[in-house]
Amino acid sequence: MPPRERDTARTRRTVLDAAARTVAKQGAGVSLDVIAREAGVSKSGLLHHFRSRDQLLLALAQDQVDTFAAEVRAAVDPADHAAGRLVRAYVKAIFDSLGDDTAISEHLLLSAALSTVPGVAEILQRDARQWEAAFTSDGLHPDRVLIITKAADGASLATLYEGGSNPAALERTRELLLSMTRGEGSFTG
Amino acid sequence: MPPRERDTARTRRTVLDAAARTVAKQGAGVSLDVIAREAGVSKSGLLHHFRSRDQLLLALAQDQVDTFAAEVRAAVDPADHAAGRLVRAYVKAIFDSLGDDTAISEHLLLSAALSTVPGVAEILQRDARQWEAAFTSDGLHPDRVLIITKAADGASLATLYEGGSNPAALERTRELLLSMTRGEGSFTG
Known part of the structure; x- marks a missing residue:
């Protein structure tokens, strides 16, 4: 450059x-x-x-989704070619960020503030559709992907709902979700 | 009175x-x-x-956890005596609140703000221990309870992460989580 x-x-x-x-x-x-x-x-x-402020806030929202997508891509194990590799990377990227309660709280406050800005919903909806498309070719049942990704998202709320994240509980949740990406305990029958 | x-x-x-x-x-x-x-x-x-302001903020945090606990109790089906009745009520109470994106955004902003107040973490930790104890006697495997409750928590983040909650997607997630409380698709083996 x-x-x-x-x-x-x-x-x-x-x-x-x-x-x-x-x-x-x-x-x-x-x-x-x-x-x-x-x-x-x-x-x-x-x-x-x-x-303008609007343009800056929209760029910030786009930057947030781009940064997270880059973190997930970086968490993909190049030696992993099994079904669920992208979902595994998603779980790893989320849990890698969960050690620091202040950072999570700041991230949630930022996301909540941005969600009120006109135009941000469209950025997030486009991003959500891209994730859905990417997961479709990841080889896991859509119900399994839905439960794993929602549970990973929910794990970040321990900071707000449980008075801080407990490292042992986070590790247990992470391992359980990763085992679910490997098709263990098939809950869709 | x-x-x-x-x-x-x-x-x-x-x-x-x-x-x-x-x-x-x-x-x-x-x-x-x-x-x-x-x-x-x-x-x-x-x-x-x-x-004082501190006393008001602590009372507010306690009120938030008490209100949610009351919503879950109200969602327990009195005719339901099967394992998982409390987890089912937890899922129903959360999803009942998910229609209104503005209310969820306000709730998350409030929770994030309160999480920074000294003394609130202790209130939330005590509440988390009470939920854990209550779930222990609800009859489901702890891993199943963990995944279902985290995924229900995570569903509320669609407002922030996906540009608003999609009623069809919420309904699908709700039904899937309720079926998991009935022991369907046993993912823990």
């Missing part, structure tokens, strides 16, 4: 990270001034990358 | 509901003045019921 493009990408990243922190703390109504200050850039510098 | 006690209970309820709405919107740092205004009571009236 030429130096100027690299700088552009770096500033964009800095602004998105600052926006994630401030929106998680203050909600989607946070001003561009506050985000610019948190990012350590001028407001005109920020506006050079994102034309 | 004598009239004075009834008034006291009613004001307490009004303040807790107002606190829930304002904390969901503005976080756990919201002032007692803002909560009193939202509740339509004087600040001294509020302080008569809750001595």
Whole structure:
């Protein structure tokens, strides 16, 4: 990447990270001034990358789904060619992020704040359809995929519902879900 | 209940509901003045019921877990004496609340805000232990209970992760989880 493009990408990243922190703390109504200050850039510098708050929030939502998809891709075991390899990577990517209760709480606050922004629902719906399509060719029964992925999502709520995640309980849930991706305990008959 | 006690209970309820709405919107740092205004009571009236913001936030956290426990108890089918009746009620209580994306988003924002308040973790941990004990005598394998309850919890995140909950998908997940409480598709072998 030429130096100027690299700088552009770096500033964009800095602004998105600052926006994630401030929106998680203050909600989607946070001003561009506050985000610019948190990012350590001028407001005109920020506006050079994102034309408006709406555009920044939509880019942030897209960045969140892209980052998670990249984490799942990175968690795919290249030596694993059995059915369920993508679901296994999904479970691993989620549980890898569950050690830090503060980070999860911030992530959920950010997601809840973004969910109220017009246009974000469409980004999430498109992403959900892409996951559904990807899981269709992963070789597991759709009911099994549904239960495993919902249970993995639900595990992140222990921070909010159980007063923090218990490492032993997380490990037990993770192993149980991974065993379900290997077709063990076939619950669909 | 004598009239004075009834008034006291009613004001307490009004303040807790107002606190829930304002904390969901503005976080756990919201002032007692803002909560009193939202509740339509004087600040001294509020302080008569809750001595401090900390005490109000702890009461709110306790109220949240008590309300959910009451919803689950109300969802228990009195004619159902089979193993898994409590887990079935848990699934029904969760899915009954999932129609309204705004309410779920508010509930998650409130839970995330409360999770940062000192003392709330202990309330949630005690509640989690009570659920674990109750499920122990419900007659299902603990792994099955774990997967079903986590997947039910995770279903509420469709609002945040999938751009809103899809009624057909919710119904499919609900039916699948209820069938799992009846021991169908034994996934633990």
